[in-house]
Amino acid sequence: MPLICIASPKGGVGKTSIAANLAHALARTGRQVLAMDLDPQNALRLHFGIPLEDGAGFLAALPQRPDWREAARHVAPGLRLLPHGMVDLHQALALDAALERDPELLATPLASMLAEPGLLVIADLPPGPSRALAALVPQAALVLVALLADGGSVAQLPALRSGRFLGNGTLGSLLAARLRVVVNEVEAASHLACEVARAMADTLGQRLIGAIARDPAMAEALACQTLLAEYAPGCRAAEDIATIARILDRALPAPVATAPAPPTLAALWGANWSAAP
Numbered sequence: 001m002p003l004i005c006i007a008s009p010k011g012g013v014g015k016t017s018i019a020a021n022l023a024h025a026l027a028r029t030g031r032q033v034l035a036m037d038l039d040p041q042n043a044l045r046l047h048f049g050i051p052l053e054d055g056a057g058f059l060a061a062l063p064q065r066p067d068w069r070e071a072a073r074h075v076a077p078g079l080r081l082l083p084h085g086m087v088d089l090h091q092a093l094a095l096d097a098a099l100e101r102d103p104e105l106l107a108t109p110l111a112s113m114l115a116e117p118g119l120l121v122i123a124d125l126p127p128g129p130s131r132a133l134a135a136l137v138p139q140a141a142l143v144l145v146a147l148l149a150d151g152g153s154v155a156q157l158p159a160l161r162s163g164r165f166l167g168n169g170t171l172g173s174l175l176a177a178r179l180r181v182v183v184n185e186v187e188a189a190s191h192l193a194c195e196v197a198r199a200m201a202d203t204l205g206q207r208l209i210g211a212i213a214r215d216p217a218m219a220e221a222l223a224c225q226t227l228l229a230e231y232a233p234g235c236r237a238a239e240d241i242a243t244i245a246r247i248l249d250r251a252l253p254a255p256v257a258t259a260p261a262p263p264t265l266a267a268l269w270g271a272n273w274s275a276a277p
């Protein structure tokens with residue numbers, strides 16, 4: 001049911017890596033998760049081993065009104081993926097125009113995803129403002145913003161604190177309450193990183209929910225087209241992502257309990273199984 005948007009005013013800050021690995025970490029807590037790629041770069045699939053030449057996807061096919069359940073790939077236990085699909089420049093612009101003309105193209109399947117009991121949707125957004133971000137934010141339980149521990153990220157803090165990144169005026173300030181921030185690629189030994197983290201904590205307070213270490217395993221896992229917890233379980237960044245997943249898990253409604261499996265005959269008869277008629 002809940003939707004988490006992974007977004008940022010900045011590009012190249014780890015949104016897609018965080019979306020993929022958080023989706024995996026949350027599925028490992030027992031949730032049913034749908035990871036949805038809304039970025040025409042179509043990169044989320046690469047974390048799940050989908051071959052480069054496999055260009056099929058959901059968002060790219062929206063004008064044909066695809067069934068999201070049929071487009072979803074099972075990529076790990078409890079985890080389905082909706083790749084964006086491969087698009088060229090003109091297709092990306094045409095898709096944007098189609099979404100502007102008919103916002104229901106995305107709103108209708110999104111409503112169906114959010115109506116599925118117990119399903120957690122994690123959406124990977126393109127950098128900066130986008131039509132997809134504007135369409136999803138009103139439905140989002142949380143917008144998780146990724147930043148780096150650098151001066152450029154500090155410059156974005158006023159727009160995040162006021163909610164301007166998500167909208168204007170009253171709408172922006174209402175939506176700002178759903179905003180959470182993680183700072184990525186942190187080097188604990190760096191004086192700059194410590195100062196930036198302090199500035200972020202001062203400005204954002206409780207909205208700053210975690211930090212992820214700069215860890216070569218993150219880039220290596222992507223190069224191997226696999227998830228961090230499978231490539232380097234227990235590495236520093238994997239632990240940081242697991243911690244953030246636990247924080248989000250606690251902030252979200254509890255997963256829907258699945259019906260217990262009916263007892264087997266052996267369990268019913270217990271030790272007398274062999275003597276049963």
Ligand SMILES: Nc1ncnc2c1ncn2[C@@H]1O[C@H](COP(=O)(O)OP(=O)(O)OP(=O)(O)O)[C@@H](O)[C@H]1O
Nearest residue numbers: 011012013014015016017127185213214215218219
């Ligand atoms: N914690 C980290 N430590 C080291 N490298 C990282 C870390 N997080 C992400 N990276 C690397 O940084 C690069 C950019 O990451 P990613 O593609 O996830 O960013 P993005 O914000 O989604 O980019 P874009 O704005 O283009 O969509 C990738 O090579 C990724 O492997």
Ligand SMILES: [Mg+2]
Nearest residue numbers: 015016039043
């Ligand atoms: Mg990305």
